[in-house]
Amino acid sequence: MYLSTVSRPRTEPPSVDTGRSGRRFALVSGNVVALGAVSLITDVSAEMVTAVLPLYLVLGLQLSPLAFGVVDGVYTGATALLRVVGGFVADRIRRRKLVAGFGYALSAVAKIGLLLAGRSVPLIGAVIAVDRLGKGVRSAPRDALITASTPPESLGRAFGVHRTMDSVGAFLGPLVAMAVLLAVGRSYDAVFVTSFCVAALAVVVLVLFVRERPSQPPAGEPAAGDAPSPTDQADGAAGEDADGGKVAVREVFGLLRDRPARRLVTAAVLLGLATVGDGFVYLLLQRRENVDLSWFPLFAVGTSLVYLLLATPIGLLADRIGRLPVVLGGYAALGVTYLLLAGPVAGWPLLVLALTLYGVFYAATDGVLIALAGPVLPARLRTTGIALVQSGQALAYLVSSVLFGLGWQAWGPENAAGVAAVAVAAVLLVTVLLLAPAYRPVTRKVS
Amino acid sequence: MTTMSTRAKVGVAAASAVLLGAVAAGYAAVAAEPAGSPAPPAAAGVGAVTLEPGPRLLTVTDRHVASVAAADPAGPRTVSNLECLRVYAAAGTGVCLGPENAWSYQVVVLDSALRPRQSVAIPGLPNRARVSASGRMISWTTFVGGDSYTASGFSTRTGILDTRSGTTVTSLEGFAVTRDGKPYRSADVNYWGVTFTADDNVFYATMSTGGKRYLVRGDLAARKVETLKENVECPSLSPDGTRLAFKQAIDADPQRGWRLSVLDLAAMRVTPTAETTSVDDQAAWLDAETLAYTLRQDDGRPDVWAVPADGSGAPRLLVPNAESPSPLT
Numbered sequence: 118m119y120l121s122t123v124s125r126p127r128t129e130p131p132s133v134d135t136g137r138s139g140r141r142f143a144l145v146s147g148n149v150v151a152l153g154a155v156s157l158i159t160d161v162s163a164e165m166v167t168a169v170l171p172l173y174l175v176l177g178l179q180l181s182p183l184a185f186g187v188v189d190g191v192y193t194g195a196t197a198l199l200r201v202v203g204g205f206v207a208d209r210i211r212r213r214k215l216v217a218g219f220g221y222a223l224s225a226v227a228k229i230g231l232l233l234a235g236r237s238v239p240l241i242g243a244v245i246a247v248d249r250l251g252k253g254v255r256s257a258p259r260d261a262l263i264t265a266s267t268p269p270e271s272l273g274r275a276f277g278v279h280r281t282m283d284s285v286g287a288f289l290g291p292l293v294a295m296a297v298l299l300a301v302g303r304s305y306d307a308v309f310v311t312s313f314c315v316a317a318l319a320v321v322v323l324v325l326f327v328r329e330r331p332s333q334p335p336a337g338e339p340a341a342g343d344a345p346s347p348t349d350q351a352d353g354a355a356g357e358d359a360d361g362g363k364v365a366v367r368e369v370f371g372l373l374r375d376r377p378a379r380r381l382v383t384a385a386v387l388l389g390l391a392t393v394g395d396g397f398v399y400l401l402l403q404r405r406e407n408v409d410l411s412w413f414p415l416f417a418v419g420t421s422l423v424y425l426l427l428a429t430p431i432g433l434l435a436d437r438i439g440r441l442p443v444v445l446g447g448y449a450a451l452g453v454t455y456l457l458l459a460g461p462v463a464g465w466p467l468l469v470l471a472l473t474l475y476g477v478f479y480a481a482t483d484g485v486l487i488a489l490a491g492p493v494l495p496a497r498l499r500t501t502g503i504a505l506v507q508s509g510q511a512l513a514y515l516v517s518s519v520l521f522g523l524g525w526q527a528w529g530p531e532n533a534a535g536v537a538a539v540a541v542a543a544v545l546l547v548t549v550l551l552l553a554p555a556y557r558p559v560t561r562k563v564s
Numbered sequence: 565m566t567t568m569s570t571r572a573k574v575g576v577a578a579a580s581a582v583l584l585g586a587v588a589a590g591y592a593a594v595a596a597e598p599a600g601s602p603a604p605p606a607a608a609g610v611g612a613v614t615l616e617p618g619p620r621l622l623t624v625t626d627r628h629v630a631s632v633a634a635a636d637p638a639g640p641r642t643v644s645n646l647e648c649l650r651v652y653a654a655a656g657t658g659v660c661l662g663p664e665n666a667w668s669y670q671v672v673v674l675d676s677a678l679r680p681r682q683s684v685a686i687p688g689l690p691n692r693a694r695v696s697a698s699g700r701m702i703s704w705t706t707f708v709g710g711d712s713y714t715a716s717g718f719s720t721r722t723g724i725l726d727t728r729s730g731t732t733v734t735s736l737e738g739f740a741v742t743r744d745g746k747p748y749r750s751a752d753v754n755y756w757g758v759t760f761t762a763d764d765n766v767f768y769a770t771m772s773t774g775g776k777r778y779l780v781r782g783d784l785a786a787r788k789v790e791t792l793k794e795n796v797e798c799p800s801l802s803p804d805g806t807r808l809a810f811k812q813a814i815d816a817d818p819q820r821g822w823r824l825s826v827l828d829l830a831a832m833r834v835t836p837t838a839e840t841t842s843v844d845d846q847a848a849w850l851d852a853e854t855l856a857y858t859l860r861q862d863d864g865r866p867d868v869w870a871v872p873a874d875g876s877g878a879p880r881l882l883v884p885n886a887e888s889p890s891p892l893t
Contacts, residue, residue, distance in 0.1 A: 171718065175689040175707050176649065179864050181818070181844050236864055238819070299666065302597035310591040314584035321580040325573040400751060409734075413687060413708075525751040 144429075148266035149275045151326035152259055153282030158319035159221060160283055163252075164290025165312040166228060169298070173305040178236050193515050195246075196253035197508035203254035204261075204504025209364045213258035213265075213500055214329045220255025221323060224248050225316035231309050257504035262327065264491035264499060272491055273440055276484030277432020284425040364497055377493045378502055380551045385486065385506040387551075388448060389513025391544040393455075393521040393537050395420070401458045401530050402471055416472060423476020424483075431480045432488070440489040441552055445545060447481025450474045452541035459535035489552075613644040615653040615676040617893055621850070622653050623868055623886035629660065629678065630886065634850075637868075637883045646678050649690040652848070652890045655699030657727065661690030661706075671704050673727060684732060687721055692798065692846050696760035697893070700728050701784075703758035703767070722755040722769065724784060736769070739782065742790040743773075750774065757798035757846045758782075761805060768799040768808060777813070779827070796827060798846035800855075802873070803893070806830065809847040809855050809873060824857060826873050835875040848889050849873070856882060856889040 174180045207216035227248035234240035260276075267275040293315075294308050301307040372378050399416040402408070435443040454474045457467060487503060494502035524533035568576075615622070619634040623641075629651050630643040648660035649669070658674035664683075669690050673682040688708035695702055702725040707718050724733045736755040741748045754772040761767060771780045771789060779796035782789040795816045799808040806829055811822035821842030826835050837855065847857040856870045866887035871879040883889065 171689060171707065175691070177864075179860055179866070236860075236862065295667070297592065301592045301595055304592070304595040304597055307588075307592040307595045310595075311588040314588040318577075318581055318584050321577055325568070325577055397751060404738075409685075522751055526749060529749060530751065 145271070145275045145278045146266045147326075148328050149263050149279055150282075151322065151328075152263055152266075153279045155221065155319045155323045155327065156259070156279065156283040157286035157289075158315055158322060159224065160286030161290045161293055162228065162312045162316035162319065163224065163248075164287045165294040165297070165308055165315070166231070166248075168291035168294040169305055169308045173231075173308075174241070177303065177305045180236065180238060180241075193511060196249050197511050199250055200253040200257060200508045200511075201501065201504045204257040204500040204502075205364070205366070205369060207258040207261065207500040208498055212329060213261050214323070214327055216500075217255045217258040217262065217327075218320060218323050220251045220253070220258070221316070221320050223251030223254065225251075225313055225320060227251065228309050228313035228316055232306050257507060258500050260487045260491075260503050260507075261500040262329075264487070264503075265330070265496075266328075269492045271436055272488035273432040273435030273443070273485055274429065275432070276488045277429040277435075277480075280428040280432075280480075280484040281425055284421055284428065287421060288425065364501075368498060369501055372495070372498050372502060372505075375495075378495075381490055381493055382502075382505050382509050384548045384551045385490075386509040386513045387544045387547055388482075388486075389510035390517045391448070391537070391541040392451065392510075392514055392517055394514065394518040397518070397521055397525075398454065398458065398471075398475060401534060402468060404530065405458065406464070406468060408468070419472040420476045420479065423473050424479040427477060427480035428484060431477075432484060435481075435485045435488060440485050443481050443485050444489060445549065447478050447485070448541055448545050448548070450481065451478040452538050452545070454478065455534045455538035455541060459531045459538060613642050613646075613678055615656050615658045615674065615678065615892060617656065620892045621856070621868075621883065622651060622658075622888075622890040622892055623883055624648055624651050624888040625886045629658075631892070632883055632886075634891070638881070641883075641886075644678055646674075648672075648888075650693045650704075650888050652693045652695050652888070654695040654697050654890075654893055657695050657699035657702075659693045659695050659702045659704065661686070661693050661704060669706070671702065671723070671725070673702055673725065682725070682727070684723070684725060684734075686723065691720065692722075692757050693888075694758055694760070694800075694846070696764050697762060697803070698764055700764050701726055701760045701767075703760070705756040705758070719752075720754045720756045720772075722758060724758065724767075726764075726784075733784070736782070736789070738787070740788040741771070741780075742788065743778070744791060748773075755780075757800075759799050759801045759808070759846075761801060768801060770797045770799065776816075777818075779808070779810070793827070793832065797822065799827075800847045800849060802849050803852055807873065809849065811843050811845070811847075812836070814842075824855065824871065826855075826875070837871045837873065837875055837879075838877055839869070839871045839879045841879075848891060850889075850891050856891075858887040858889070 203216055203220065207213045224247075227244050230244035230247060231241070234244050263275050263279055264272060293311070297308045297311050298305075373382065395417065399413065402416060403413055431443060451474075454471050457471045457474070462470065487506070490503060490506050491499065521533055521537060524536055528536065613622070613629055613631045620631045621634050621637055622629065622631050624630065625641060625643055627647050627649065628643050629646045629648050630641045632641040633639060646660060646662070648662040650661040652659050653674070656676040658676075658678065660672045660674055661669060662672060664670040664685060669686055669688075671684045671686055671693070672680045675681050686704065686706050688706035690704070691707050692705040693703070703722065705720050705722045708721055721734070722736045724736070725731070737753055741753060750773050752773050756770050756772075758767050758769045765784050767782045767784065769780055769782055769789070771778045771791065776794055777797050778791040779793045779799060780789040780791050795813055796808070796810045797813065799810045801808055808827045808829060810825060810827060812825045812834065813822055814820040822844060824837045824839045824843040824847060826837065827833070828835070839857075841859055843857050843859065845857040847855040850856050850870060853873055854870055855873050856868055858866050859869050860866050865885065867881055868883040868886045868889045869879050870882040871877065
C-alpha cells in the first residue's frame with residue numbers, strides 16, 4: 118500500500134505536465150487528467166473507509182449499525198440543497214477550484230473525525246454527514262472545471278476519461294484497505310489515518326495541478342482576465358452573459374425560467390425518478406437466482422467493472438454520434454435491465470446480461486449527461502446549473518426508491534420491476550420531447 | 565502557486581506524498597496489533613473447555629471461548645484456543661460465530677469437546693447466535709452493509725440450521741409474512757435474534773420493516789412467520805417457555821437505546837427489569853429467574869452482567885472482561 122501511495126505522484130504529475138502530456142495524453146486536456154487524478158486518489162481514500170466501516174462499527178466499536186440508516190433521507194436532502202449553494206458560491210466568486218478543493222478537504226478531515234468520534238453514534242453520524250457534504254459540494258465545481266477545460270466537441274471523452282479514472286480509484290480503495298489490515302491486524306484506525314493521508318495527497322495534487330482556467334485556451338479565448346470559460350464561444354446563449362458583475366441569486370431563478378436549462382433540469386429529475394436504486398436491482402437479482410449471499414457484493418463489482426471499461430469508449434461515441442442519443446441509449450439499457458428482472462430469462466445469462474446492461478446504463482449516463490448539460494448552461498451559472506441537475510437527480514432518486522419499495526409491497530418484486538421498466542420507457546419518451554428540439558443543432562454540429 | 569514551474573510542482577507533490585506516506589506508515593507501525601491470532605490471556609489457565617451440561621457459564625474472553633464456575637463467575641476461568649466472536653451452547657451442542665479467514669466469518673457447530681462438527685459460510689459480520697434447548701436447532705444473525713435501498717444502511721441476515729436433518733435456511737427473508745393478520749411483503753423485511761421453542765420447529769424472532777420492529781412467531785416447517793407485538797427485539801425464551809426476555813427500544817426509538825424487559829406470553833404483559841443502562845444484546849436465561857447479558861464500557865470493553873427477570877432487585881457484575889454469556893444446560 119505504501120508503495121502505491123508513494124509512487125503515485127511520480128507517475129501521475131508528469132501526465133498533467135502539458136509539455137509531455139500533449140503527445141501522450143492527446144485524448145483530453147491536462148486539466149482533465151489532473152482532475153481525474155484527484156478523483157482517483159480521493160476515491161481510493163473514500164472506498165478504503167467504505168470497505169472497513171462495517172467492520173469498524175460492528176467488530177471494532179461493537180455498535181448496532183441498524184440505527185445509522187434512519188436519517189438517510191434527511192442527509193440526502195441537506196446534501197442536495199448545499200450542493201446547489203456550493204455551486205452558486207463557486208459561480209459568484211468565480212473560483213470553482215476553491216470550492217471543489219473545500220469539498221475535497223472536508224472529506225479528508227472527516228476521515229480523522231471518524232477516529233475522534235469514538236463510540237458516539239450521533240458523532241459518527243455527523244462525521245459521515247460531513248464526508249457526504251464534502252462529496253456533494255465538490256462534484257458540481259469539478260464537473261464545471263472539466264467543461265471549462267474542454268472544447269465543446271470533446272466533452273464526452275473528457276467526462277469519459279474522468280469517470281474511468283474515478284472508478285479505477287474506487288476499485289483500488291478496498292484493496293488498499295485490505296493491504297493495510299493485513300499489515301496492522303484489527304487496528305481499523307490505521308486504515309482511517311492512511312485514508313486521510315491519501316485524501317490529503319489528493320488535495321495537494323488539486324492545489325498544484327488543477328487550473329481554474331486552462332493556460333492554453335482554445336483559439337479566441339483571452340488567457341487572463343474575468344472572461345468566462347472557453348466554451349462560451351461555442352455557446353451562443355452564453356455570449357450575452359460574458360459581461361462582468363457578480364452572479365445574483367435572482368439569476369438562479371432566471372436560469373430556471375430559461376427554456377433549455379429548465380427543460381434540462383426537468384429531464385434530469387424525470388430520469389432520476391425512473392431509477393430505482395442499486396440495492397433493489399441487486400436484491401432482485403439475488404432473489405430471482407437464489408445466489409449464495411456471500412457472492413452478493415460481487416454484483417456491485419461487476420457493474421463497476423463494466424462502467425470502468427466502457428465510460429471512455431462511450432464518451433468517445435457520444436462525441437461522434439451526439440450525447441442525447443447516448444444518454445437515451447443508456448436509459449434504454451436501464452429499462453431492459455428492469456425488464457430482465459421481471460421477465461423470463463433466468464440463470465447465468467440473466468446475471469451477466471443484467472449486470473452488463475446496468476454497467477452500460479451508468480457508463481452512458483453519468484458523465485455524458487453532464488457533457489450534454491455543459492454547453493446548454495450559461496457560463497456564468499454553469500456550476501449552479503450542474504449542481505441543480507445533480508441535486509434534482511439525487512432527490513428524484515430518493516423518491517423513486519420509496520415508490521419502488523411501496524410497489525414491491527403492493528405488487529411483489531417482479532411486477533414492481535415491470536412497472537419500473539414501463540416508467541423508464543415513459544420517461545424516455547418525455548425526455549426526447551423535452552430535449553430533442555434544443556439539442557438538434559448541438560448534436561449536428563459535433564457529429 | 566501559479567508561478568511555480570512544473571518541475572517544482574512535481575517536487576512538492578512527491579515530497580508531500582513521501583511525508584504523508586511516512587505519517588501513515590508511522591501510525592500503522594504504532595497501532596499495529598501483533599500478527600496472528602492473539603494468545604489467550606496469560607493470567608487465565610488454558611485448558612479443556614467442555615460443553616457438557618454442568619454448573620458452569622460459557623463466555624467469550626478476548627475473542628476466545630472460556631468457561632467459569634457458576635458459583636464463582638468472577639473467579640478463575642478456563643480459556644480454550646477456539647476463536648469466536650459469539651458463542652452459545654445447550655445440551656452439549658455449541659455454536660461459534662468465528663473467523664473463517666481474514667475477510668469472512670462462518671458458523672461452526674461444536675460438539676461437547678469444542679470440536680467442529682459442521683460449518684456454514686455466512687455473509688457479513690457476526691451478531692447473534694443461539695442453540696435450541698435440545699441442542700438440535702442452530703440459529704444466527706449477521707450484519708451486512710450496503711444492500712438496503714438506502715445504500716449506506718445496514719441490514720441483517722438470519723439463518724437456521726437443523727443439525728438432525730441437515731436442512732439449512734440461509735435467510736428467513738423468503739418466509740411468508742402475516743402482519744397484523746394480513747399477508748405482507750416488502751423489500752426491507754429483515755430478521756434478527758431467533759429463539760426456539762421446545763418443539764424445535766416454532767420459534768420467535770425480531771422482524772423489521774418500514775421502520776418498525778416486531779416480535780414474530782415463526783414456523784420453520786411451514787416457512788412462515790406472523791407478527792405478535794411491536795417494539796420487541798432479540799427475544800430469548802425462558803426455560804419454562806412462558807416468558808420472553810427482550811430489548812425494548814426506549815420510546816420505540818432505537819437511537820435512544822434499549823431497556824432489557826420481559827414479556828409474559830400468556831398475558832402479553834411487559835415488565836422492565838431493574839437494568840436501566842441500555843442493553844444491546846440477546847439475553848440468556850441463567851435459570852428460571854435470572855438474565856445474563858453483555859454491557860460495554862465507554863471504550864468498548866465488555867462485561868457480563870446479571871439481573872432478576874421479574875423486575876425486582878438490581879443488576880450485578882457477573883463476569884468481568886467477558887461477553888456472550890451462555891449457561892451450560
